[in-house]
Amino acid sequence: MELYDKTAxxxxxxxxxxxxxxxxxxxxxxxxxxxxxxxxxSFVTVLEEKGIEQAERVQKRLDLGEELSPLAGVPMAxxxxxxxxxxxxxxxxxxxxxxxxPYNACVTEKIEAAGAVVLGxxxxxxxxxxxxxxxxxxxxxxxxxxxxxVPGGSSGGSAAAVGAGLVPYALGSDTGGSIRQPCSFCGVSxxxxxxxxxxxxxxxxFASSLDQIGPIGKDIRDCAxxxxxxxxxxxxxxxxxxxxxYDFSSSFDGSIKGLKIGIPTNYYGEGLNEDVRRxxxxxxxxxxxxxxxxxxxxxxxxxxxxxxxxIVACAEAxxxxxxxxxxxxxxxxxxxxxxxDVFINSRSEGFGxxxxxxxxxxxxxxxxxxxxxxxxxxxxxxxxxKKSFSDAFEKCDMIISPAAPTTAFKIGxxxxxxxKMYLGDIYTVSVNLAGxxxxxxxxxxDSSGLPVGLQLIGQTFTExxxxxxxxxxxxxxxxxxxxxEKMKGGGL
Numbered sequence: 001m002e003l004y005d006k007t008a009x010x011x012x013x014x015x016x017x018x019x020x021x022x023x024x025x026x027x028x029x030x031x032x033x034x035x036x037x038x039x040x041x042s043f044v045t046v047l048e049e050k051g052i053e054q055a056e057r058v059q060k061r062l063d064l065g066e067e068l069s070p071l072a073g074v075p076m077a078x079x080x081x082x083x084x085x086x087x088x089x090x091x092x093x094x095x096x097x098x099x100x101x102p103y104n105a106c107v108t109e110k111i112e113a114a115g116a117v118v119l120g121x122x123x124x125x126x127x128x129x130x131x132x133x134x135x136x137x138x139x140x141x142x143x144x145x146x147x148x149x150v151p152g153g154s155s156g157g158s159a160a161a162v163g164a165g166l167v168p169y170a171l172g173s174d175t176g177g178s179i180r181q182p183c184s185f186c187g188v189s190x191x192x193x194x195x196x197x198x199x200x201x202x203x204x205x206f207a208s209s210l211d212q213i214g215p216i217g218k219d220i221r222d223c224a225x226x227x228x229x230x231x232x233x234x235x236x237x238x239x240x241x242x243x244x245x246y247d248f249s250s251s252f253d254g255s256i257k258g259l260k261i262g263i264p265t266n267y268y269g270e271g272l273n274e275d276v277r278r279x280x281x282x283x284x285x286x287x288x289x290x291x292x293x294x295x296x297x298x299x300x301x302x303x304x305x306x307x308x309x310x311i312v313a314c315a316e317a318x319x320x321x322x323x324x325x326x327x328x329x330x331x332x333x334x335x336x337x338x339x340x341d342v343f344i345n346s347r348s349e350g351f352g353x354x355x356x357x358x359x360x361x362x363x364x365x366x367x368x369x370x371x372x373x374x375x376x377x378x379x380x381x382x383x384x385x386k387k388s389f390s391d392a393f394e395k396c397d398m399i400i401s402p403a404a405p406t407t408a409f410k411i412g413x414x415x416x417x418x419x420k421m422y423l424g425d426i427y428t429v430s431v432n433l434a435g436x437x438x439x440x441x442x443x444x445x446d447s448s449g450l451p452v453g454l455q456l457i458g459q460t461f462t463e464x465x466x467x468x469x470x471x472x473x474x475x476x477x478x479x480x481x482x483x484x485e486k487m488k489g490g491g492l
Contacts, residue, residue, distance in 0.1 A: 001020065001028075003020075003025060003028050003029070003168075004032060004165030004166075005165065005481075006168065007168060007217070007218045007219055007221070007222050008071055008074045008076070008168035008169045008217060008218070008222045008225070008226070009070055009071070009221060009222055009225060011025055011073075011074045011168055012069075012070045012071050012072060012073065012074045013070070015059075015062070015072065015073040015074070016062065016070075016072070021055075021059055021073075022055040022056070022058045022059040022062070022072070022073030022074075022117060023052060023055040023056055023059060025055070025073060025074065025075060025117075026051050026052055026054075026055040026073075026075050026117050026119070027052065029075045029119060029166065029167055029168075030046070030048050030051060030052075030075075030119065032165065032166050033046055033119065033120070033161075033166050033167075034046075036164060036166060037161075037164075037166060039142065039147060040141065040142050040144065040147070040160055040161075040164055040166070041123060041138070041139055041140065041141045041142060041157075042122055042123055042141050042151075042156075042157040042158075042160040042161040042164065042166060043077070043120045043121065043122055043123065043157065043161065043166075044080045044088065044090060044092060044120070044121050044122065044123050044136075044138050044157070045080070045087060045088045045120050045121040046119065046120040047087065047118060047119055047120050048119075050087075050118070051075065051117050051118065051119045051120075054112070054117045054118065055073060055075075055117045058072055058073045058115045058117060059073065061115065062115075068114060068115040069114035069115055069116075069225075069229055070225055071111075071114055071115065071116055071169075071225060071226065071229065072114065072115030072116070073115055073117060074115075074116060074117065074168055074169070075116075075117045075118075075119045075167055075168065076111070076116050076117065076118060076119065076167050076168065076169050076170055076171070077118070077119055077120050077121065077122045077157075077158060077161050077166075077167045077170040077171070078108065078111075078118060078120075078121055078122065078158075078170065078171045079121070079122050079124055079155055079157065079158050079170070079171055079172045079173055080092050080121040080122060080123065080124050080157070081124060081127070081128055081173060081203060081204045081206075082105045082107060082108060082171060082173065082202060082203055082204075082213065083101040083103060083104060083105040083108065083202035083203075083204070084101065084104060084105070084108050084118065084121065085101060085102065085103055085104045085108075086100050086101075086102070087100060087101075087121065088100055088121060089101050089121065089204070090121075090137070090138075091124070091126060091127045091128070091204050092123055092124045092125065092126050092127075092135075092136035092137050092138055093126045093127055093137050093350070093351065093352065093355070094137045094331055094349070094350050094351075094352070095324050095330045095331045095346075095347075095350035095351055096204075096324075096330050096331070097137060097331065098331075099329060099330060101202070103202065104202060105199075105201060105202020105203060105213075106199035106200075106201040106202055106230075106234045106236065106237065107171060107198065107199065107202070107203075107213050107230040108202060110229055110230050110232075111171070111226075111229060111230060114229045116229075119167055122155075122157030122158045122160075122161055122170060122172075123136050123138055123139075123141045123156065123157030123160075124136060124153065124154045124155060124156065124157050124158075125153040125154035125156070125178075125354070126351070126352045126354065126355050127204070127206055127317075127321065127351075127355050128154040128155075128173060128175055128178055128206040128211075129154065129206065129317070129354050129355050129358055130153045130154055130354055130421070131152065131153045131154070131177070131178075131181060131421050131422075131424045131425060132150035132151075132152065132153045132156065132409075132411075132414065132415065132421070133150060133151055133152070133153040133154065133156025133157060133160075133182075134150060134153070134411065134412075134415050135153075135352050135353075135354045135355075135415075136157075137352065140411055141156045141157050141160050142160065142411070143160065143163075143185060143186060143408045143450075144160050144163040144164035144186060144483065145163070145186070145187065145408065145449070145450055145451065145483070146408065146448075146450065148410055148411060149185075149408040149409060149410050149411060149450070150185065150408055150409060150410070150411055151163070151182055151185055151186050151408065152181040152182030152183075152184065152185035152186065152404070152408065153178060153181070153182060154173070154175075154178040154182075155170075155172030155173060155174070155178045155179050155182050155216065156182045156185075156186075158170035158171065158172040158182070158216050159172070159179075159182030159183055159185065159186040159188055159190070159216055160182070160186055162186070162188045162216050162217060162218060163186035163187055163188050163483055168217070168218065168222070169215060169216060169217040169218070169222055169223075169226055170215075170216045170217075171213060171214070171215060171216070171226075171230070172190065172213070172214060172215075172216050173203055173206075173211055173212065173213050173214070174192040174211075174212050174213075174214055174432065175206050175207050175210045175211050175212075175313060175432060176210065176309055176313060176425050176428055176429040176432050177192075177403070177404075177425050177427070177428025177429060177431075177432070179191070179192050179214045179216060179440065180192055180403045180404075180428050180438060180440035180453065180455050181403055181404045181424065181425070181428060181453075182216070183216060183403065183440040183441075183442075183453055184402075184403035184404045184407075184440060184442075184451065184452065184453025184454075185404065185407065185408040185450075185451065185453075186408075186451065186483075187442045187451030187453075187479070187480070187482070187483045188216055188217065188218060188442070188480070188483075189216070189217055189218065189219050189220045189222070189223050189439070189440065189441045189442070189470070189474075189480060190214060190215060190216040190217070190223060190439070190440045191214045191215055191220075191223045191224070191227055191437070191438075191439050191440075191463065191466075191467075192212055192214050192431065192432075192437060192438050192439075192440075193212055193213075193214050193227060193231065193437050193463060194212075194241075194435065194436060194437040194460045194461050194463065195209075195210075195212055195239070195432075195435035195436075196239050196240050196241040196435070197212070197227075197231050197240075197241060197244070197246070197437070197461065197463070198212060198213045198214065198227070198230050198231050198232075198240070199213075199232070199233075199234030199236065199237040199240045200212070200213065200237050200239065200240070201234050201236040201237045201240075205316075205320040206313070206316075206317055206320065207312065207313040207314075207316035207317055207320070208239075208316055208320065209312070209316060210309075210312070210313055210316070210432040210433070212432075213230065214227065215227055215230070218480060219441075219474055219480045220439060220441055220467055220470040220471050220474055220480075221252065221467075221471060223439070223467075224246075224248045224251060224463075224467045224471075225248075227246060227463065228246055228248060231245070231246050232245060241461075244461060246463055246464065247464060248463075248464050248467055250464070250468070251464050251465075251467040251468040251471060252468070252471055253468075254471065254472050254475045255291065255472060256287060256290050256291055256292045256468065256469050256472045256473075257290070257291030257292070258291065258292075258293070259287075259291070259292040259293065259397050259398070259465075259469060260292070260293045260295055260395070260396040260397045260398075261284060261287060261288075261292050261293065261294055261295065261396060261397065261398055261399070261400050261456075261469070262294075262295050262296075262297055262392055262395065262396035262398065262399040262400070263281075263284060263294055263295065263296045263297070263399075263400060264296075264297060264298065264299040264302070264392070264399060264401065265296050265297070265298055266298055266299060266300060266302070266303065267299070267302075267401045267402065267427060268280075268281065271405055271423070271426070272402060272405050273405060273406045273407065273446070275407065275444075275445075275446035275447055275452065276402050276404070276405065276406065276407065276446070276452050277402075278444070279443045279444030279445070279446075279452040279454070280400065280401070280402050280443060280444075280452070280454045282443070282444060283400070283443040283444070283454050283473065283477075284400050286473070286476065286477070287400075287469070287472075287473060290472060290473075290476060292469070295395060295396045297392060297395065297396075299388050299389075299392060301381070301384050301385055301388045302385060302388065302430045304381050304385075305381075305385055305426070305429050305430035305433060306422060306423060306425060306426055306429060307378075307381075308377075308378045308381035308382055308385065308429075308433060309425065309429035309430075309432065309433055310358075310361070310422060311361075311365050311374050311375060311377075311378035312375075312378045312379065312382060312433070313358070313362075314358045314359075314361040314362035314365065315362040315365050315366050315375050315378075316362070317355075317358050317359060317362050318358070318359045318360075318361075318362030318363045318366065319362070319366075321351075321355070321359055324346075324347065324350065324351075325342075325343050325346065325347065326342045326343060326345070326346025326347070326350070327342065327343075330346075330350065331346055331349065331350035332346050333345035333346040333348075333349050333350070335349075354418075357418065365378070382433045382434075385430050385433050385434055386433065386434040386435070389430075389434045389436060389457075389459075390459070393458070393459040397458070397462075397465060398456050398457060398458045398462070398465065398466060398469060399456070399457040399458075400454060400455070400456055400457075401427050401454070401455055401457065402427050402452075402453075402454060402455070403427060403428065403440045403453040403454060403455045404424060404427065404428070404453065405423070405424060405426055405427065406424070407446045407448070407450040407451065407452060408450050408451075427455065428455070431455075431457055435460065436457060436458060436459060436460055437457075437458050437460070437461070437462060437463045437466060438455045438456060438457045438458070438466065439455065439456050439463075439466045439467060439470045440453045440454070440455045441453065441454060441456075441470045441473060441474060441479075441480065442479035442480050442482075443473075443477070443479060444479060445479075445482075451479070451483070456469055456470060
């Protein structure tokens, strides 16, 4: 029985109906990983024995009649910056290449309590710093549509694993587009939740005021179910929100009649690939035919989002990564004498070039002579961006935009040009600065057959409304299924 083209909820239903056991589903995907991931390189760690043991435990709970999540028994993967007890959690960095946390992240606890089967940890850009999964200490992950191209980043391993049918779903993290851009490049769906909607406890920090964990799946319905499982208040994370629970019960009627969708015209100008523009605006027109109303407007302040984001993110990164000093845990250099040499050599050898670049930039903008000129202005711009979104949502329910300005580029094409790589985040970073939610779904293909993704952006805690629109769109299109059609008879 082939399972690679089934959604997580479909597989969960098959397990519940006894059409297949949790162990059989797990063994199927383990074999898929063994067969295909050698070249794809989407996994850092594969948990074959642990996965089968988990599946057997879940099956026993189901056989005893225990009420579990619809995802019970379904195999999945976790990005390598989310802590898993006694399992390598390296952030795809030499600095943490032997780190096995003594505890689970909050989302790991929740997903396992729901009956999920964790098959491994996925590759990523080192410490989530990058947009292509090329900065990983364990080598670049490849795009399942074209092995010469990147899968996006930093959650490229999670998106590629789902896009290639190696797991039905995965968890990623999003600091400036790290769920949405890989989903766009790999033809899968994802949700970047409202800041505070999902606990960050156990997520190894890049930029604490921007990071959020979210789901990546074959379609938006899977993603909504996963988000329901991992969300909620956690006392161990002071930024997680109290008194709010996601309710997607009314999100799957397929109707968007009367929904007001905003189109920021300055998002569709210079620098946007023509195929991407065509696909996203075509999706907007389809939604109009389905009953939505389109509203055009300008958001000029968002033009400053990329510099503001990199100032704020790098400043926070330089602070968060100061703990990796070769003393407490992680990589320690064997070169040099004395404490100062241990600090310098451990950080110089343990971090990759992109991480060191961002630490240096962050330290610079926080320095006494430049704090007001850069960091303070970055924070002021952040407030203006948040206000600009709030003003827009007074006139529309959500905003539609590209998830990335291009489709997947070739491995090595942009890695030597940091500025070009950073500009690839132009449509995503503003959302993290504002702390608002967005969903990403496939909306077409470029002239080379590579997937294009759109994002729907909403006001805080309006994920149910975004899922409703994305679900209606996917009910009227088949872009989220085409990758799995291509696998029939041999795989991507």
